Amino acid sequence: MLALDFDGVLAPHGENRPLPECEAWLARCVAALGAERxxxxxxxxxxxxxxxxxxxxxxxxxxxxxxxxxxxxxLLRVAELSGAETARIVLLDDRLLTGVLATCLAGTGVVYITAPYVSFRxxxxxxxxxxxxxxxxxxYVALLNAAA
Ligand SMILES: [Mg+2]
Known part of the structure; x- marks a missing residue:
């Protein structure tokens, strides 16, 4: 199962639709996986x-x-709706203390997006x-790792 964050991942902050290149990528994901995933x-x-x-x-x-x-x-709702184990779900997210931390708590996979879409203009x-x-x-996370 593919779970996608929106802000920073599909578009810059505050947009209501993905960037055109993300729309095209999403269409390929849907074609490959099926919309239900x-x-x-x-x-x-x-x-x-x-x-x-x-x-x-x-x-x-x-x-x-x-x-x-x-x-x-x-993420637990995704597991419930899809019937998949949490380990079979991956979230793409650009934030460590929201999305990535949620994946740690839910036990899903994660892809941390390090070059998010932004529009300073x-x-x-x-x-x-x-x-x-x-x-x-x-x-903060680097500091925690150094202390561990
Ligand atoms: Mg985001």
Missing amino acids: VFILSNRPDPARAAYFNQEFPGVRFISGVRKKPYPDG TRPVVEGFFALIRMLERW
């Missing part, structure tokens, strides 16, 4: 985003109504904030 797990489950996926990628399930990552609830303050957060959380 693809899930969107965003901490911003905006209705406009849900409407986009319903329209453009019917069958791809958009998770909402769960506690936000790093709670494992969204469109949303300089928000993107600057998240760039700082990503840097701080990498520093």
Whole structure:
């Protein structure tokens, strides 16, 4: 099962539809895996985003109504909906202390996206904030590793 974060992974922060290259990639994922094996797990489950996926990628399930990552609830919902063991789920996410931590708690696989999509031109303050957060959380995890 493929679970995808949205912000930074499919588009820069705050967009309601994936970038064109991500739409094309998602279409290839759906063709290869089947829509029923693809899930969107965003901490911003905006209705406009849900409407986009319903329209453009019917069958791809958009998770909402769960506690936000790093709670494992969204990944556990993917397991419940798909009938797959958590070890058979992989989440692509660009945040260590939300998405990646959620995968540790849920026992799923993870792909940590180290070069997320950003648009400083469109949303300089928000993107600057998240760039700082990503840097701080990498520093924090490196510190934890050094202490271990
Ligand atoms: Mg993200």
